[in-house]
Amino acid sequence: MDTTDAVAPTLDVVIRPVRDVDAESLGRVHAKCWHETYDHLISSAALERVSPLRLAELWTHWTQQGDEYHQHVALVDGEIVGFVGSGPARDEDAPRERELYYLYLLAAFHGTGIGQKLFDAACGDRPGYLWVADDNPRAHGFYKRNGLKRDGAQQVQPFLGEEILEVRLVR
Numbered sequence: 077m078d079t080t081d082a083v084a085p086t087l088d089v090v091i092r093p094v095r096d097v098d099a100e101s102l103g104r105v106h107a108k109c110w111h112e113t114y115d116h117l118i119s120s121a122a123l124e125r126v127s128p129l130r131l132a133e134l135w136t137h138w139t140q141q142g143d144e145y146h147q148h149v150a151l152v153d154g155e156i157v158g159f160v161g162s163g164p165a166r167d168e169d170a171p172r173e174r175e176l177y178y179l180y181l182l183a184a185f186h187g188t189g190i191g192q193k194l195f196d197a198a199c200g201d202r203p204g205y206l207w208v209a210d211d212n213p214r215a216h217g218f219y220k221r222n223g224l225k226r227d228g229a230q231q232v233q234p235f236l237g238e239e240i241l242e243v244r245l246v247r
Contacts (some may be wrong), residue, residue, distance in 0.1 A: 079096070079220075083196055084183075087188060087190070088152060088153055088241050089151070089190055089193065090112070090149075091148050091149070091150050091190075091193045091194060091197050092149060093137075093142055093146075093147065093149075094138075094139050094147040094148060094161075095139065096139045096140070097139075098135065098139070099132045099133075099135040099139060099155060101155070102131070102135040102149070102156060102185065103129060103131035103133070104128045104131075104132070105156050105158070105159065105180070105182065106128070106131040106180065106187025107126045107128040107131055108160075109180035109181070109182060109184060110123065110126050110180075111126065112182065112183040113180065113212070114208075114209075114235070114236075114240070116211070117209055117211060117212075117235075117240055118226055118235060118236055118240070119238065121176075122235075122236040123236065124136045124186075124239050125236060125237075126236065129162060131190055137148060138161070139162045141163070144163055144164055145162070145164075146160075146161065146162045146163065146199075147160070147161040147165040148160050148161075148194060148197040148198055150181065150185075150193065150194050151210070152185065152192045154189070157182045157184075158169075158179075158181035158190055158191065158194055158197040158198060159178070159179075159180055159194070160176070160178065160179040160180075160194040161176075161177045161178050161182055161198060162174055162177060162198040162204065163175065163197055163221050169229075170205065171206075171225075171227055171244070172203045172204050172205045172231075172246060172247075173203075173245050174199070174202060174203065174204040174205075175204060175205055175206060176195075176198060176199055176204055176205070176206035179191065179194055179198070179219060181194065183199055183216060186214070187193040192222075200224075202244075203247055204244040204246075204247060205227075205244055205245060205247070206219070206224065206244070207227045207233070207243070208242060208243060209240050209241070209242055210230065210240075210242060210243045211241070217246065219239055222247070223247040224245035225245060225246060225247065226243055226244070226245055227246045228244075229243070229244035230243045231244075232240060
């Protein structure tokens with residue numbers, strides 16, 4: 077079969093604000109995304125301690141934040157496949173008023189445009205910044221396409237009992 081003319085199937089994608097009833101599903105997706113994202117940065121022993129239940133408990137709290145926090149989920153066929161959150165800057169030396177806290181998408185959906193839809197829902201074209209693992213080339217490419225650049229700041233961030241070097245990207 078010649079696949080050169082094959083067209084990728086169109087995904088039924090919905091981007092909507094996070095709801096409190098999403099906590100359990102978000103806990104599962106969050107845990108899987110951490111495994112997929114950090115498997116080359118964190119030991120497998122540390123990743124084995126990631127608990128979808130504990131993350132669901134955190135999401136129960138996070139869904140109760142105020143209107144200045146923008147949190148969205150991406151659904152494909154009614155199932156959560158990714159999530160994003162932004163809000164007021166948390167750093168004392170913040171280069172912008174808004175910070176992108178997280179954007180995770182299951183690896184099976186990378187390259188589908190869903191990550192861009194999530195980013196747009198949380199950030200739009202507004203100025204902002206984020207911290208990202210230094211050794212995450214896929215994320216760096218994505219954020220570069222969205223106008224974010226390194227500003228020279230870096231930090232060592234505790235993560236699951238280990239440490240990750242993060243760099244700050246700003247637009």
